[in-house]
Amino acid sequence: MHLLISLLLSALGACEAVYWQKLRCPYDLKHESLQRVWCKQSSTDCCTGLTFSQNAHLVDGGKLKVTQGSDFFTVAVLELRHGEGVYWCGVLSINDTLIKLAGDYFHSSSVTYIWSFTRWFLLPLLPMVTIFTSVYCRTTTKHSCKKPEEPDDDTATSRALTDPYENAASVCELE
Template sequence: MRSLNLIMLLAVGACEAVYWQTLTCPYEREHESLLRVWCRQSSTDCCHGLTFSQSAHIVDGGKLKVTQGSDTFTVEVLEPSHGEGVYWCGVLDKNDTIIKLAEGYFHSSSVAYIWSFTRWILLPLLPLVTIFTNVCTRTTTKHISKKAEEPFEDAAVSRALEDSEYVNAASSCELE
Protein backbone atom coordinates (compact mmCIF):
# COMPACT_ATOMS: atom_id res chain seq x y z
CA MET A 1 0.00 0.00 0.00
CA ARG A 2 2.90 2.31 0.73
CA SER A 3 4.32 1.80 -2.76
CA LEU A 4 0.97 2.74 -4.28
CA ASN A 5 0.92 5.94 -2.23
CA LEU A 6 4.48 6.72 -3.32
CA ILE A 7 3.62 6.26 -6.99
CA MET A 8 0.56 8.48 -6.66
CA LEU A 9 2.58 11.20 -4.93
CA LEU A 10 5.25 11.07 -7.62
CA ALA A 11 2.64 11.25 -10.36
CA VAL A 12 0.96 14.26 -8.79
CA GLY A 13 4.33 15.89 -8.09
CA ALA A 14 5.36 15.47 -11.72
CA CYS A 15 2.28 17.38 -12.82
CA GLU A 16 3.12 20.25 -10.50
CA ALA A 17 6.85 20.50 -11.28
CA VAL A 18 8.26 23.56 -13.05
CA TYR A 19 10.58 22.89 -15.95
CA TRP A 20 12.55 25.58 -17.71
CA GLN A 21 13.73 24.88 -21.26
CA THR A 22 17.05 26.52 -22.11
CA LEU A 23 18.79 27.90 -25.19
CA THR A 24 22.30 29.36 -25.10
CA CYS A 25 23.03 32.06 -27.66
CA PRO A 26 26.70 32.79 -28.41
CA TYR A 27 27.46 36.13 -30.06
CA GLU A 28 30.50 37.99 -31.36
CA ARG A 29 31.89 41.05 -29.59
CA GLU A 30 30.67 43.34 -32.39
CA HIS A 31 27.07 42.33 -31.53
CA GLU A 32 27.39 42.94 -27.80
CA SER A 33 25.49 46.25 -27.76
CA LEU A 34 22.66 45.16 -30.11
CA LEU A 35 19.14 44.35 -28.93
CA ARG A 36 18.48 40.68 -28.17
CA VAL A 37 15.77 38.80 -30.09
CA TRP A 38 13.53 35.92 -29.05
CA CYS A 39 11.13 34.72 -31.73
CA ARG A 40 9.21 31.74 -33.10
CA GLN A 41 10.16 30.60 -36.57
CA SER A 42 7.35 31.19 -39.08
CA SER A 43 9.29 30.09 -42.19
CA THR A 44 12.86 29.03 -42.93
CA ASP A 45 14.09 32.64 -43.08
CA CYS A 46 11.62 34.48 -40.86
CA CYS A 47 10.44 34.59 -37.27
CA HIS A 48 8.11 36.70 -35.11
CA GLY A 49 8.69 37.58 -31.49
CA LEU A 50 10.14 40.23 -29.23
CA THR A 51 13.28 42.22 -28.58
CA PHE A 52 14.92 43.13 -25.27
CA SER A 53 18.06 44.86 -24.07
CA GLN A 54 21.25 43.16 -22.90
CA SER A 55 20.45 44.25 -19.34
CA ALA A 56 17.01 42.55 -19.24
CA HIS A 57 16.70 39.59 -16.86
CA ILE A 58 12.96 38.87 -16.92
CA VAL A 59 11.12 39.09 -20.25
CA ASP A 60 7.62 38.37 -21.54
CA GLY A 61 5.86 38.71 -18.21
CA GLY A 62 8.19 36.29 -16.44
CA LYS A 63 7.92 33.50 -19.00
CA LEU A 64 11.53 34.12 -20.05
CA LYS A 65 14.63 34.48 -17.89
CA VAL A 66 17.74 35.87 -19.52
CA THR A 67 21.23 35.34 -18.12
CA GLN A 68 24.04 37.37 -19.62
CA GLY A 69 27.52 35.84 -20.00
CA SER A 70 30.73 37.35 -21.38
CA ASP A 71 30.05 36.28 -24.98
CA THR A 72 26.71 34.48 -24.66
CA PHE A 73 23.28 35.01 -23.28
CA THR A 74 21.03 32.19 -22.14
CA VAL A 75 17.26 32.23 -22.46
CA GLU A 76 15.26 30.01 -20.09
CA VAL A 77 11.68 29.48 -21.15
CA LEU A 78 8.88 28.48 -18.79
CA GLU A 79 6.10 28.64 -21.35
CA PRO A 80 6.60 29.72 -24.99
CA SER A 81 4.34 32.70 -25.72
CA HIS A 82 3.52 31.66 -29.25
CA GLY A 83 3.00 27.93 -28.65
CA GLU A 84 5.39 25.11 -29.27
CA GLY A 85 7.72 25.19 -32.23
CA VAL A 86 11.20 26.24 -33.30
CA TYR A 87 12.43 29.37 -31.55
CA TRP A 88 15.43 31.52 -32.38
CA CYS A 89 17.59 33.64 -30.21
CA GLY A 90 19.55 36.34 -31.92
CA VAL A 91 20.41 40.00 -32.14
CA LEU A 92 18.73 42.77 -34.12
CA ASP A 93 21.14 44.30 -36.62
CA LYS A 94 21.19 48.07 -37.27
CA ASN A 95 19.09 47.62 -40.44
CA ASP A 96 16.40 45.66 -38.45
CA THR A 97 17.61 42.29 -39.70
CA ILE A 98 17.67 39.42 -37.23
CA ILE A 99 21.01 37.70 -36.90
CA LYS A 100 20.14 34.18 -35.74
CA LEU A 101 22.56 32.91 -33.10
CA ALA A 102 20.87 29.63 -32.14
CA GLU A 103 17.59 27.78 -32.47
CA GLY A 104 15.76 25.08 -30.56
CA TYR A 105 12.43 23.31 -30.39
CA PHE A 106 10.34 24.34 -27.41
CA HIS A 107 7.27 22.53 -26.11
CA SER A 108 4.31 24.43 -24.79
CA SER A 109 4.92 22.73 -21.46
CA SER A 110 7.70 20.19 -21.14
CA VAL A 111 6.21 18.63 -18.04
CA ALA A 112 2.87 18.18 -19.78
CA TYR A 113 4.66 16.79 -22.83
CA ILE A 114 6.67 14.29 -20.75
CA TRP A 115 3.65 13.42 -18.63
CA SER A 116 1.56 12.72 -21.76
CA PHE A 117 3.89 9.81 -22.55
CA THR A 118 4.74 8.74 -19.01
CA ARG A 119 1.13 8.43 -17.90
CA TRP A 120 0.48 5.73 -20.49
CA ILE A 121 3.26 3.73 -18.85
CA LEU A 122 2.39 4.45 -15.22
CA LEU A 123 -1.40 4.35 -15.29
CA PRO A 124 -1.68 0.68 -16.39
CA LEU A 125 0.85 -0.21 -13.70
CA LEU A 126 -1.22 1.31 -10.89
CA PRO A 127 -3.88 -1.45 -10.87
CA LEU A 128 -1.14 -4.09 -11.05
CA VAL A 129 0.65 -2.54 -8.07
CA THR A 130 -2.64 -2.41 -6.16
CA ILE A 131 -3.41 -6.07 -6.88
CA PHE A 132 0.13 -7.18 -6.04
CA THR A 133 0.09 -5.24 -2.77
CA ASN A 134 -3.30 -6.70 -1.85
CA VAL A 135 -2.18 -10.29 -2.60
CA CYS A 136 1.04 -9.86 -0.62
CA THR A 137 -0.84 -8.43 2.35
CA ARG A 138 -3.37 -11.28 2.37
CA THR A 139 -0.66 -13.94 2.01
CA THR A 140 1.31 -12.47 4.89
CA THR A 141 -1.80 -12.22 7.07
CA LYS A 142 -2.78 -15.86 6.36
CA HIS A 143 0.76 -17.03 7.10
CA ILE A 144 0.84 -15.21 10.44
CA SER A 145 -2.61 -16.44 11.50
CA LYS A 146 -1.75 -20.04 10.49
CA LYS A 147 1.38 -19.96 12.69
CA ALA A 148 -0.69 -18.73 15.61
CA GLU A 149 -3.14 -21.65 15.22
CA GLU A 150 -0.46 -24.42 15.01
CA PRO A 151 -0.44 -26.68 18.11
CA PHE A 152 2.53 -26.86 20.40
CA GLU A 153 4.58 -30.08 20.65
CA ASP A 154 2.86 -31.22 23.88
CA ALA A 155 -0.55 -31.01 22.25
CA ALA A 156 0.69 -33.14 19.34
CA VAL A 157 1.92 -35.86 21.76
CA SER A 158 -1.38 -35.93 23.67
CA ARG A 159 -3.29 -36.21 20.39
CA ALA A 160 -1.16 -39.20 19.39
CA LEU A 161 -1.94 -40.93 22.69
CA GLU A 162 -5.63 -40.46 22.13
CA ASP A 163 -5.52 -42.48 18.91
CA SER A 164 -7.96 -45.36 18.89
CA GLU A 165 -5.12 -47.88 18.58
CA TYR A 166 -3.77 -46.96 22.00
CA VAL A 167 -7.18 -46.61 23.61
CA ASN A 168 -8.30 -50.05 22.38
CA ALA A 169 -5.05 -51.69 23.49
CA ALA A 170 -5.59 -50.49 27.05
CA SER A 171 -9.19 -51.69 27.14
CA SER A 172 -8.45 -55.12 25.71
CA CYS A 173 -6.63 -56.28 28.80
CA GLU A 174 -8.53 -58.95 30.57
CA LEU A 175 -8.79 -58.98 34.28
CA GLU A 176 -8.17 -62.28 35.96
Protein backbone atom coordinates in the same frame (compact mmCIF):
# COMPACT_ATOMS: atom_id res chain seq x y z
CA MET B 1 3.05 6.26 -3.01
CA HIS B 2 2.25 9.94 -2.43
CA LEU B 3 5.86 10.54 -1.47
CA LEU B 4 7.06 8.96 -4.73
CA ILE B 5 4.74 11.11 -6.84
CA SER B 6 5.79 14.23 -4.93
CA LEU B 7 9.46 13.45 -5.53
CA LEU B 8 8.90 12.92 -9.26
CA LEU B 9 6.98 16.15 -9.63
CA SER B 10 9.50 18.16 -7.65
CA ALA B 11 12.30 16.74 -9.79
CA LEU B 12 10.49 18.07 -12.83
CA GLY B 13 9.98 21.49 -11.30
CA ALA B 14 6.24 21.16 -10.82
CA CYS B 15 6.31 22.20 -7.17
CA GLU B 16 6.89 25.79 -8.15
CA ALA B 17 3.78 27.94 -8.40
CA VAL B 18 4.48 28.25 -12.12
CA TYR B 19 6.56 26.19 -14.47
CA TRP B 20 8.99 28.00 -16.76
CA GLN B 21 9.98 26.30 -20.02
CA LYS B 22 13.58 27.25 -20.80
CA LEU B 23 15.87 27.57 -23.79
CA ARG B 24 19.63 28.02 -23.42
CA CYS B 25 21.13 30.24 -26.12
CA PRO B 26 24.94 30.02 -26.47
CA TYR B 27 26.66 32.72 -28.51
CA ASP B 28 30.15 33.75 -29.65
CA LEU B 29 31.70 36.51 -27.56
CA LYS B 30 31.77 38.77 -30.64
CA HIS B 31 27.91 38.78 -30.48
CA GLU B 32 27.76 39.74 -26.80
CA SER B 33 26.65 43.37 -27.37
CA LEU B 34 24.01 42.59 -30.04
CA GLN B 35 20.25 42.77 -29.49
CA ARG B 36 18.69 39.49 -28.35
CA VAL B 37 15.81 37.93 -30.27
CA TRP B 38 12.93 35.69 -29.15
CA CYS B 39 10.58 34.55 -31.89
CA LYS B 40 8.21 31.82 -33.08
CA GLN B 41 9.19 30.00 -36.26
CA SER B 42 6.86 30.91 -39.12
CA SER B 43 8.71 29.01 -41.87
CA THR B 44 12.01 27.15 -42.16
CA ASP B 45 14.02 30.41 -42.41
CA CYS B 46 11.76 32.99 -40.76
CA CYS B 47 10.28 33.78 -37.38
CA THR B 48 8.08 36.42 -35.77
CA GLY B 49 8.82 37.84 -32.35
CA LEU B 50 10.60 40.55 -30.42
CA THR B 51 14.03 41.94 -29.64
CA PHE B 52 15.47 43.00 -26.30
CA SER B 53 18.77 44.26 -24.94
CA GLN B 54 21.50 42.16 -23.36
CA ASN B 55 20.68 43.81 -20.00
CA ALA B 56 16.97 42.88 -20.00
CA HIS B 57 15.77 40.55 -17.25
CA LEU B 58 11.99 40.55 -17.79
CA VAL B 59 10.60 40.80 -21.31
CA ASP B 60 7.11 40.88 -22.82
CA GLY B 61 5.40 42.08 -19.67
CA GLY B 62 7.09 39.45 -17.47
CA LYS B 63 6.12 36.51 -19.67
CA LEU B 64 9.79 35.95 -20.48
CA LYS B 65 12.62 35.90 -17.95
CA VAL B 66 16.15 36.30 -19.31
CA THR B 67 19.22 35.11 -17.40
CA GLN B 68 22.66 36.10 -18.63
CA GLY B 69 25.67 33.74 -18.46
CA SER B 70 29.26 34.28 -19.54
CA ASP B 71 28.76 33.11 -23.14
CA PHE B 72 25.04 32.32 -23.24
CA PHE B 73 21.69 33.63 -22.16
CA THR B 74 18.66 31.62 -21.09
CA VAL B 75 15.09 32.52 -21.94
CA ALA B 76 12.51 31.15 -19.51
CA VAL B 77 8.93 31.31 -20.75
CA LEU B 78 5.89 31.60 -18.52
CA GLU B 79 3.33 32.26 -21.23
CA LEU B 80 3.59 32.02 -25.01
CA ARG B 81 2.18 35.07 -26.75
CA HIS B 82 1.88 33.32 -30.13
CA GLY B 83 0.78 29.86 -28.91
CA GLU B 84 2.73 26.64 -28.89
CA GLY B 85 5.24 25.80 -31.57
CA VAL B 86 8.94 26.02 -32.37
CA TYR B 87 10.62 29.08 -30.87
CA TRP B 88 14.06 30.44 -31.57
CA CYS B 89 16.47 32.55 -29.60
CA GLY B 90 19.18 34.49 -31.34
CA VAL B 91 20.92 37.79 -31.83
CA LEU B 92 20.24 40.50 -34.37
CA SER B 93 23.30 41.29 -36.50
CA ILE B 94 24.31 44.81 -37.55
CA ASN B 95 22.51 44.42 -40.91
CA ASP B 96 19.30 43.26 -39.11
CA THR B 97 19.79 39.61 -39.96
CA LEU B 98 18.81 37.08 -37.33
CA ILE B 99 21.60 34.80 -36.15
CA LYS B 100 19.77 31.79 -34.76
CA LEU B 101 21.41 30.40 -31.62
CA ALA B 102 18.94 27.70 -30.56
CA GLY B 103 15.40 26.50 -31.07
CA ASP B 104 12.95 24.14 -29.42
CA TYR B 105 9.29 23.22 -29.26
CA PHE B 106 7.35 25.02 -26.54
CA HIS B 107 4.00 23.90 -25.16
CA SER B 108 1.26 26.40 -24.45
CA SER B 109 0.25 24.61 -21.26
CA SER B 110 2.75 23.74 -18.57
CA VAL B 111 0.52 20.82 -17.53
CA THR B 112 0.89 19.29 -20.99
CA TYR B 113 4.64 19.87 -20.86
CA ILE B 114 4.98 18.29 -17.42
CA TRP B 115 2.83 15.30 -18.41
CA SER B 116 4.93 14.71 -21.55
CA PHE B 117 7.89 13.89 -19.28
CA THR B 118 6.13 12.55 -16.19
CA ARG B 119 4.35 9.77 -18.10
CA TRP B 120 7.71 8.19 -18.99
CA PHE B 121 8.57 7.99 -15.28
CA LEU B 122 5.16 6.73 -14.20
CA LEU B 123 4.71 4.12 -16.93
CA PRO B 124 7.49 1.79 -15.67
CA LEU B 125 6.31 2.33 -12.09
CA LEU B 126 2.84 0.89 -12.71
CA PRO B 127 3.97 -2.75 -13.11
CA MET B 128 6.38 -2.37 -10.20
CA VAL B 129 3.60 -1.03 -7.95
CA THR B 130 1.32 -3.86 -9.02
CA ILE B 131 3.95 -6.49 -8.26
CA PHE B 132 4.86 -4.86 -4.94
CA THR B 133 1.20 -4.70 -3.90
CA SER B 134 0.65 -8.32 -4.82
CA VAL B 135 3.72 -9.51 -2.90
CA TYR B 136 2.87 -7.32 0.08
CA CYS B 137 -0.68 -8.65 0.26
CA ARG B 138 0.51 -12.24 0.05
CA THR B 139 3.05 -11.81 2.85
CA THR B 140 0.72 -9.97 5.23
CA THR B 141 -2.27 -12.22 4.71
CA LYS B 142 -1.05 -15.70 5.46
CA HIS B 143 -3.10 -18.67 4.46
CA SER B 144 -2.58 -21.80 6.38
CA CYS B 145 -4.12 -25.14 5.81
CA LYS B 146 -4.50 -27.23 8.88
CA LYS B 147 -3.95 -30.88 8.30
CA PRO B 148 -6.54 -33.18 9.78
CA GLU B 149 -5.25 -34.84 12.89
CA GLU B 150 -3.71 -38.24 12.42
CA PRO B 151 -6.06 -40.99 13.51
CA ASP B 152 -4.95 -42.92 16.56
CA ASP B 153 -7.29 -45.81 16.29
CA ASP B 154 -9.01 -47.97 13.68
CA THR B 155 -12.46 -46.33 14.01
CA ALA B 156 -11.15 -42.95 12.95
CA THR B 157 -9.46 -44.56 9.96
CA SER B 158 -12.61 -46.30 8.91
CA ARG B 159 -14.64 -43.08 9.32
CA ALA B 160 -12.17 -41.22 7.08
CA LEU B 161 -12.47 -43.91 4.45
CA THR B 162 -16.26 -43.94 4.54
CA ASP B 163 -16.53 -40.15 3.99
CA PRO B 164 -14.51 -39.59 0.76
CA TYR B 165 -16.44 -36.40 -0.16
CA GLU B 166 -15.45 -34.34 2.83
CA ASN B 167 -15.26 -30.63 1.95
CA ALA B 168 -11.55 -29.79 1.71
CA ALA B 169 -12.26 -26.05 1.88
CA SER B 170 -13.56 -26.37 5.40
CA VAL B 171 -10.16 -27.60 6.51
CA CYS B 172 -8.37 -24.40 5.39
CA GLU B 173 -8.69 -21.32 7.57
CA LEU B 174 -7.48 -17.76 7.35
CA GLU B 175 -5.19 -16.67 10.18
